Amino acid sequence: MPFHRLVVTPADVSGRGLRLALNACVPSPLAACSLPHPADGTLVLGVLGASHVVTVKHSEHTFSEEVSCTARTDAELPGRAEAPGYRIESRTEACGEAEFRRLAQMLRVSCEREGGWLGGAFPGDDAALTALAAEPDGPGWRWRTWHLYPDRAAGGTVVYTRSRWRP
Template identity: 35%
Template sequence: MSEQPGELSASVTRLPVAYADTSAAQLGFSLDAPLQEPLAREDGEIDGITVSVRLLGASHQVVVDDGAQRICETVACLPEVTSALPKSLQDSGYLFSSRIERADDDRLAALVEQLGVRVTEQMAAGNPSVMGVFPGDPHAVTAIVSDLSADSISWHTWHTYPQAGEVVITTSVIHRGAATA
């Protein structure tokens, strides 16, 4: 299901809001923040497990729900998200890692092009994925790419900050059969 205003392609959306976050240092992390109204969203299901990838401005939420347990990963600049973004976290079959990379304009341009292709390919393969492009800077994007397999559910995110020359990259994995919360 696609809920994307101003679509550029099936999975790349021109977001209708100004870029709000100013740097990677502002991002917080939560596994239990309340659901936020997404600007763009893609949902999918594998073996009764629902995966919803959601763009929240320059932030994201990924919700994985198997009917008994739900994880709601939120990386955002929100009042409800007060924990600092961890470099790594492991909890009951859930693994999270993040890193910040420096990127000049040329690297950002190449990354945005690669992300558009990757998001489109993953959507074509049936994996919920989405990318939002903010007005005013074609390199200001947030992207989520998921991969659903028999053994795990994983997703990668990219939050670009062209004005600071930064990219925040996160990787999350839930091993199937393990508790998700």
């Protein structure tokens, strides 16, 4: 799936303010890709302003996950949360400059070469990016995301999420 160089100012400039919204009104992504499930339905990966949205359309169900600073919810991004058929785990990590740049490069390459990946880079720093990767998981899906926030002083912060949804 493609890697997009977005010409917008990122709306989310820090991982500290990320919130989780489930099944809320889905914002229009800056970049998106649709993945068909071999059994039923479609998953859409979307890059927002340095954050993400994932939507699932299944014959009997619809589902959405938004992780962003502008999500219309008071729910902070949890370390772990569950809902019927759904689970998310997240963690935040500070990285040194070399490690942060290597991760950004690896994610760009994966988005450009691998199926099931989507990424978007933001102006100002080549490592300011969001990447998503998804694959079918039984009758549902599982996906991972990386939100990279450079710190001009040293390296940057990475917010990782890992989610699973089943009908």
